[in-house]
Amino acid sequence: MHNRRVSAGIVSALGLTQIIGYGTLYYSFSILAPSIAGDLGLSLAQVFGVFSLSLFIGGLSATYIGQQMDRIGAATIMSVGSALAALTLALCAWSPSVAIFAIAIILLEVSSGMVQYQAAFAALVEHDPKSASQSITYLTLIGGFASTIFWPISTTLLDVLSWREIFLVFAALHLILCMPLHFWIRSVGKKAADHTLGTRETVIGAILPHTRRRAMVIVSCAFALLGFTLAAILAHMVPMLGSIGLGTAAVVIGALFGPAQVLSRLINMVFGKSLSPPALAVLSAILIVVGILILLITGDWPPGAVAFAICLGLGSGINSIAQGSLPLYLFGSDGYGAITGKMAAARLAVGAGAPFVFAAAMENIGLSMSLAANAVLGAISIAGFVAVAVSCRQPATVTA
Template sequence: MVTASTAPADPTVGGRHGWRIVAALAVTSTVGYGTLYYAYAVLLGPMATGLEASTTAVTGALTASVLAGALMAIPVGRWLDRRGGRALMTAGSIAATALLVAWSQVHTIGQLYAVMIGIGITGAMVLYEPAFAVVVSWFTPERRPTALLAVTVVAGFASTIFMPLTGLLVAHLGWRDALLALAVTHGMVTVPLHALTIREPPHVPLSGPAPRRDRTGRRAVARAAMRDPRFWILAAALTAHGAATSTIGVHLVGYLVDRGHPVTFAATAAGLLGVLSVTGRLVLTGARRRFPVTTVVATVFAVQAAAVLAMPVAAGTRVGAILAVTGVGLGFGIASLAAPALLADRYGTTAYATIAGRLSAPVTTAKAGAPLLAAALLPLGGYHLVLVAVATACLLAAVGMRAVGSSAVPHDAARRRGGGVGQAGDRARAAG
């Protein structure tokens, strides 16, 4: 979607640099998630010992970080739509690098919380949401799924790369110097790639007060999306699914240990979730050529629900546990790929980042709070009650996805409200 102030540029030039941007964002997302998020699980124990704090208190700092990122999603989305991603992502990379250094110097739990809140804020400026907004602005609907897939497939291995790497660094350097090494890695990789690679898609300004029309068009499209009932159905579905996957991700090892498996096997089985999330994204990309995205995603969510419900029966054996984890893991990364595709297809790209930010806020909040709620349920009904809650959330998400796919995209309605915004204009702005 686009206002009348832009016209198509040379698609060959846009496409060539567009793929450079995809490659850069695939690398920066991998390094960003690895250093700012996945390393925390490895550092948790050493930090708790070094700070003389409880594991629960240290874990709460990560929850605070995720919640801070959720609060930043909406203003970051507005910035991206108005000014693009280059300055925002470069500044975020510099700030995140400085915060990693500050993290290595914390000596109290209060300092840890302050640093992690800052990392949550900067994470909202450099991770998936801004990366997706940049990619969506560069590619036509036909090429957009492949571009998004490339970023998410590479970044899907962030835990596989950085959790063992962080473990090695901690073993040889201690957790403080390990963080300094991660800070150097983050700064050397992400800052130059964001600063030198990201730029606005090529377009030709036309006569007239373009900035004012751009702002008017963005506001109109964003308002149209907020009035669309299916936006809220999508938000509810992804919020339920985010809560379910976050809960499983946090409590899966504990559940498998509770079923009698060794910790090493439980951790290995849980580690499959990262690889399976990539598999799920590949399945979505292949299946969407023959079926609607919402149908594929709803089916995967339903498979997840069935796998979770089968755990009490199947997870007693190693083979059964692996099969159940496989069913659950297929849906772990699918939402991160489906959401930008659905939003861009339904509402275009004029206000994509603003709309995506409003969608991301409740989803991220649910991901942060659901594991804590699950922990509160454990004394009441044990893991069985938690599994029922997770399976129910997955089923609700599947039903919601089917409802989202039951009507045509409202480009005509957006065009009537926004004065010239629509899918045709979206193709004109994209240069991928």
């Protein structure tokens, strides 16, 4: 009972830090970007170009961060990451030139990899590998409210503060709330390790050792392609829906994505116990591809656009769960940080260029062909997840 309360406390604490982490380091940027561009004398496209570059470099750092999580503990990395996030947000707020701002944003995305889902999932696996998949579902359900909370917060703060002052407020949140919570999770983990004297349950992966490398490449590619598909559309979702003739309804329809994302996690939490992580990964990819095909077929028909936004949200919500639970299911809990780090590096590096590639594709080959090409990439990811799923055995739990 005590262990269950501690686990619930850790999930709740991580839920709060994920809302703050994603809200301040990712979702708020689209709201603050016009003010940043005006202040620094840049175009909006240049500001987003800096952001995309920072996402790419941040993605490349994920492999090293994952290795360090295995070496010194995910909660330790998250504690350091909170301090780095606060420092780099303050550096952004101070930045007197474009060059310093660009460096600060790049460092900000490195800190993101230390405090967001990749690290939080690893912390849950460290605490209790056996129940980690269920805890990941609970965590993504809470974290799904980050955009819902921080888009309006950022918009409201802009009425009374400058973007630089808002970044200082965000820095304070990381320093005053996130860092102590991550440090508490670290201390709980240390006490548990001392209490068990090195004896803990370990999840043995479902992939046979001789197919491990091949499976890792396939799964990494599948997540990267699906991440590209999703990032490309999300970056252009509202203007894209407006351009096909939906007008002001595009904003309302686009807003359905967030609630659908949370709903998928809630449905999975209540009814998804019978679905294995490989099945979740396949389902997430199918929902995203089906959503794209619905928009491709129905065009400016509003019910079709609504179905598109809902399918995309459902698929994205399940995909977040699969990113944490599938590597644990396939490869086990040993070396989980390094494995998910490599996967995150591939997914983030590929996804960073998605908005620009999709924009160029729409300009040169048109929206319909761009959506069709995106659907093909999603279909390849479905095939990858299915190929890995059929080669699985039942994972085991042992005491080590």
